[in-house]
Amino acid sequence: MAFQNDKNELFEQMGVFKVITGLPKLKKFNSMESINSKSKNLLPYLLDLLAAIPMQLPEKPKLEKPEFLNAPDINLKFSVPSSPKNKDGNSANRILMEILTEFLPTLIKIIKEGVIQGIKAGLACGTDFTIPNPTPELTTTIDKIDLTDMMKLDPNGPAGALFGDSTKDFNRFFLDIITDGSNGNPSSQTWVDRNGAGLIQVTYNQPTSSTNNQPTITLKVADGVVNSDGFDRSGTSFHDFLVDYINSVELFSIKNVMGTMMDAMTGLISSVNGIGVDILISQNKMDEGIKKILDIDVCTDKVVIDNSFYDFGNEELSFMERNANNKSRGISVMDLGCGLVEVAVPLSILDNVGDLDTATPSQTKVILEEILITAGQSVAGVVEAPNGETVPNINAPTMKLNFDTSQILNFPSILMRMVITPKIVGLYQISHQTINNIVLNVSDGYDFSKAARTFFEYVTREALAALLEIVFNRIKKELMALISRVVIKIVKEKLKFYIGQITGIYLAKAEAAKNALEEKRETISIPDTSNLI
Amino acid sequence: MAANRCLDTTPPGEINFKNYKSILTGLLNLFKIPMVTQQTMPTPLILATKAKPGMSPTQIASRIISRQSEAGLSVGALPSGITSPGEIMERIRIEELYRAITSEARIDVAIQPGTTLQATGGNAGGPIQVIGTVLGIAGGNAQMT
Numbered sequence: 006m007a008f009q010n011d012k013n014e015l016f017e018q019m020g021v022f023k024v025i026t027g028l029p030k031l032k033k034f035n036s037m038e039s040i041n042s043k044s045k046n047l048l049p050y051l052l053d054l055l056a057a058i059p060m061q062l063p064e065k066p067k068l069e070k071p072e073f074l075n076a077p078d079i080n081l082k083f084s085v086p087s088s089p090k091n092k093d094g095n096s097a098n099r100i101l102m103e104i105l106t107e108f109l110p111t112l113i114k115i116i117k118e119g120v121i122q123g124i125k126a127g128l129a130c131g132t133d134f135t136i137p138n139p140t141p142e143l144t145t146t147i148d149k150i151d152l153t154d155m156m157k158l159d160p161n162g163p164a165g166a167l168f169g170d171s172t173k174d175f176n177r178f179f180l181d182i183i184t185d186g187s188n189g190n191p192s193s194q195t196w197v198d199r200n201g202a203g204l205i206q207v208t209y210n211q212p213t214s215s216t217n218n219q220p221t222i223t224l225k226v227a228d229g230v231v232n233s234d235g236f237d238r239s240g241t242s243f244h245d246f247l248v249d250y251i252n253s254v255e256l257f258s259i260k261n262v263m264g265t266m267m268d269a270m271t272g273l274i275s276s277v278n279g280i281g282v283d284i285l286i287s288q289n290k291m292d293e294g295i296k297k298i299l300d301i302d303v304c305t306d307k308v309v310i311d312n313s314f315y316d317f318g319n320e321e322l323s324f325m326e327r328n329a330n331n332k333s334r335g336i337s338v339m340d341l342g343c344g345l346v347e348v349a350v351p352l353s354i355l356d357n358v359g360d361l362d363t364a365t366p367s368q369t370k371v372i373l374e375e376i377l378i379t380a381g382q383s384v385a386g387v388v389e390a391p392n393g394e395t396v397p398n399i400n401a402p403t404m405k406l407n408f409d410t411s412q413i414l415n416f417p418s419i420l421m422r423m424v425i426t427p428k429i430v431g432l433y434q435i436s437h438q439t440i441n442n443i444v445l446n447v448s449d450g451y452d453f454s455k456a457a458r459t460f461f462e463y464v465t466r467e468a469l470a471a472l473l474e475i476v477f478n479r480i481k482k483e484l485m486a487l488i489s490r491v492v493i494k495i496v497k498e499k500l501k502f503y504i505g506q507i508t509g510i511y512l513a514k515a516e517a518a519k520n521a522l523e524e525k526r527e528t529i530s531i532p533d534t535s536n537l538i
Numbered sequence: 539m540a541a542n543r544c545l546d547t548t549p550p551g552e553i554n555f556k557n558y559k560s561i562l563t564g565l566l567n568l569f570k571i572p573m574v575t576q577q578t579m580p581t582p583l584i585l586a587t588k589a590k591p592g593m594s595p596t597q598i599a600s601r602i603i604s605r606q607s608e609a610g611l612s613v614g615a616l617p618s619g620i621t622s623p624g625e626i627m628e629r630i631r632i633e634e635l636y637r638a639i640t641s642e643a644r645i646d647v648a649i650q651p652g653t654t655l656q657a658t659g660g661n662a663g664g665p666i667q668v669i670g671t672v673l674g675i676a677g678g679n680a681q682m683t
Contacts, residue, residue, distance in 0.1 A: 011562045018569040045558045054565075302558060470555035477553070477561060484568050496574055503577050513589035 012040045012050055019057065019487070026490045045306070046299040048417075048469065051476045052410055056096045058483040097409035098377065100476060104416065105259060105373055106366065108475045112468075113256050116420060119467030120256075120429055121247045127459035128440045129243070136246060138239035140226035141439035144210065146219050147183065150431045152450045153288065153422070156183050158278045166264025166358045167274065173255040175428035182209050186220060195232040198249040202236035203227030205250070205435065224435050243439070250432055257423040259369065260361040263376055265419050266412060270380075271350055272332025285329035287449035291425070292418040293317065293325065294454045298465050299417060310462060315455050339411065341384060341404040350383045381405040413472070420468040421461075425450045433457060592683040595636040599629040639682050647678035 016037075039050040104112070125132070147156060155176060158164035171177040175196060186192035186209025193208040208223040210216070226246065229237035238246055257265075268274040269292075275285060294315050301308045308314070317325070331337055336349045357372050364372060384404060430453065437445050437457075447453045454461045548554035553564040603625050606613050616622050649672070657668040 008558070008562075011559075011566065015562065015565055015569075018566070022569070047558050047561055051561075304557075466556055473561060474553075474555045477555065477564070480565065481568065484565075488568060488571065492571055492574075495571070499574055499576050503579075506579065507583060509590060510583055510586045513591060514586060516591075517589050 008043070008045075009041060015054065016040065016057065019054075019484070022487050022491050025494065026487060044300040045302040046296075046469065047473060048299075048414060048476065049410075051473065051480060052097060052100070052413060055100065055476065055480050055483065056406075058096075058480065058487065097406055097413055100479060101377065101409050101413055102370070102373060103479065104413070104472070104475055105262060106370055108471075109259055109262070112420070112471050112475075115471040116424065116464065116468055117251045117256055119464045120424065120432075121244075121251055123460040123463035123467075124247060124433060124436050125244070126463055127457055128436055133242055133244040136226060136238050136241055136243055136439070138228070140228040140237075140239050141435055142223065142225035143435055143438040143444050144221050144223040145434070145444045146216070147222055148448055149444055149446070150179075150222060150224075150427045150434060152425055152430055152447065152453050154280050154284050155426055156180050157280070158274070162277065163352055163355050164264075164274050164278055166260055166355050167268070169255050169258050169261065169362070174258075175254045175431070176426050179207060179427045179431070182207050183220075183222075185209065186211065193231075195227065195234065196250075196253065197232075197234065198253045201234060202249075203229075203232030203234045204238070204246070204253060205431070206231040224431055226435065226439075243436075247432070247436070254428050256428070257420075258362065259373075260358050261423055262419065263358050263361065263373070264355065265422050266415075267350060267354060267376075267380070269415060269419050269422060270412070271337045271348060272335050273350055273352065273355070276333055276335035277352065280333070282326075282329050282333050284449060285332050286325055287451040288422065289325040289328050290315070290317065290451040291421065291454050292415075293321065294451065294461075295418050295421055295465050298462050299469050310458055312455055315451070315458075339384070339408075341407040341411075342400065346384070348384045350380050354379050354383075377409070381408055384408050413476075416472055417465060417468045421465055422450075424464055425453060433460060593636060593639075595629070595633045598636070599632040602628055602632065643682065645680035645682065647680055649676035649678070651675055 037053055039053045042049070151157075155167065156179065158167065158180075160168045160177065160180060168174055168177040168180070171181050178194070178196060182192045182194055189211075193206065195203045196205045196207060198204050204227055206223075206225045206227060208225075210221040210223060212218045212220045225231055227234075227236050227238045229235045264274060269288075272280075272285065297314065298310070303310065328337070331347075336347050338345050339348050340346075341348075354376055357375065361369055361372055381401075381404075434444055437443065445453070445456050447456050548557075548560065554560040603613060606625075611624070612622075613625075614622070651672055651674060653672040653676075655668070655670045655672055659666045659668070
């Protein structure tokens with residue numbers, strides 16, 4: 006209960022501070038789901054807390070002066086940190102925009118570090134070793150590396166939002182090799198680090214009868230022979246290899262985030278590319294697995310993360326199947342505060358996403374706002390009246406807030422969807438081959454999350470921690486504006502009463518002197534001459 | 539040897555964002571406002587306080603009741619004509635507080651060593667002038683009125 010009590014206490018403290026500063030009291034918060042929840046994922050709670058902090062502080066309240074003090078006014082100059090203004094007052098929207106614009110580079114950096122630590126923790130118990138000679142090599146079917154059927158997408162269509170430039174995005178580089186190879190051209194290329202030194206040689210192998218007429222892919226760590234640049238990785242540190250690789254790839258760009266977000270929400274890209282329901286179910290299972298991981302704390306909860314941890318009941322499986330079927334049609338059924346509604350976003354929402362790669366920060370903000378506004382209007386813009394006319398939805402602000410909040414809550418899943426792609430799965434597989442001399446036998450993201458559970462859990466927690474830090478810092482900034490007002494009030498109060506004490510003494514002295522004069526007047530009978538003047 | 543994942547290596551004063559307790563503690567700590575020390579009153583002014591009239595529970599209660607409107611409460615008798623029980627209660631509360639402060643509260647005074655001392659006296663050799671400091675701790679009592 007201490008966990009829930011702490012969460013409750015924070016709201017109580019904030020309520021007290023709001024009353025002191027003359028702000029409207031908080032709504033009843035003892036029924037808030039995020040406070041009573043036993044989930045150790047604090048993201049929903051922090052978002053509720055942020056929403057409860059006043060965005061606009063009222064004018065400085067005038068301190069009432071007790072009459073008896075009759076103290077002079079004090080004109081103290083203090084600076085109060087200004088609370089950021091937001092025209093629509095939607096805290097979730099602001100956070101979402103901040104994550105996408107200001108904090109994305111930090112988020113990427115933290116997740117990149119998490120991937121390196123996760124691979125080392127999951128495969129080598131956190132230790133380092135030297136890459137052997139001959140350098141590690143694996144040959145496997147494409148589906149062991151492409152767990153989400155990403156390589157079946159058309160990068161020239163809406164799915165282009167999920168890819169980047171082939172010199173930075175390993176997924177696009179990989180797709181180009183597969184496309185060339187499947188067109189019958191011999192296809193083998195080297196992925197190089199930022200200094201141009203070879204890292205991994207990727208070769209497309211044409212289907213043969215021994216591979217059940219399936220094409221295969223060979224990944225080999227650069228040995229100076231397969232790669233034309235002549236750089237040999239044997240004898241070098243495995244850790245350095247991981248760092249060089251991770252630094253060479255663009256883990257994801259803002260364009261990828263928006264594409265993945267829209268696809269995760271309604272299956273926008275999957276539906277037009279004919280991605281199978283089984284893959285969508287596996288993505289749903291992976292998302293649910295992420296939620297389960299984040300709901301617990303392995304250090305305080307008595308839970309063991311084994312295969313059974315990822316099992317789901319019939320009801321959950323049935324829900325995931327329905328959800329996957331909906332997404333294969335490009336829709337999603339969501340509860341945005343007004344009951345379950347079918348939600349879909351137009352494909353045109355991704356029209357300007359490609360511009361994000363080259364946009365300036367201000368242009369990026371405009372494009373993102375357009376996308377989020379379009380998405381918000383799609384889910385909550387208009388409703389059909391009984392007479393058949395479309396009218397503005399009166400629940401739109403609530404639905405928009407819940408929509409933006411759900412995007413933030415889903416952010417760890419969105420990040421993991423971008424991680425479980427060939428650029429990282431390929432690296433994991435070649436690391437697995439190097440250490441265990443075998444390729445991990447997985448065919449989808451859900452299988453991978455179970456088989457590589459240490460890595461998966463590690464990166465998932467890093468992703469959440471990075472998000473929590475962003476939201477925490479925003480809360481801190483907002484709270485400091487509130488707290489500083491209370492501090493100023495206390496300081497002013499102390500000074501005012503101090504001056505009041507001094508004034509009180511002089512007033513008492515003056516009163517005593519007046520009384521003494523009256524007494525004297527009566528004793529010597531001085532005539533009252535005031536009426537003569 | 540694998541590192542103990544539950545071992546918190548975050549430096550003191552920093553927040554470990556992978557630990558929910560650390561996050562909640564960090565937020566709760568924001569509300570801990572440092573105490574501001576009140577300015578000490580100059581001694582001559584303290585000596586002048588004997589001119590103060592002293593507290594009156596009636597005056598205090600009436601001032602509180604007259605300021606009730608600031609909190610959005612009505613002042614005066616109820617529509618039925620009877621005196622508001624809230625206002626009666628306010629008077630009782632202040633009277634009891636006053637009684638406790640003046641009859642039960644105790645003020646112990648301790649004067650630290652080092653107070654400057656100047657005295658005159660005399661003996662067979664003539665008058666003696668002494669200038670020095672008090673060596674021991676002096677004590678005293680006070681009464682609030």
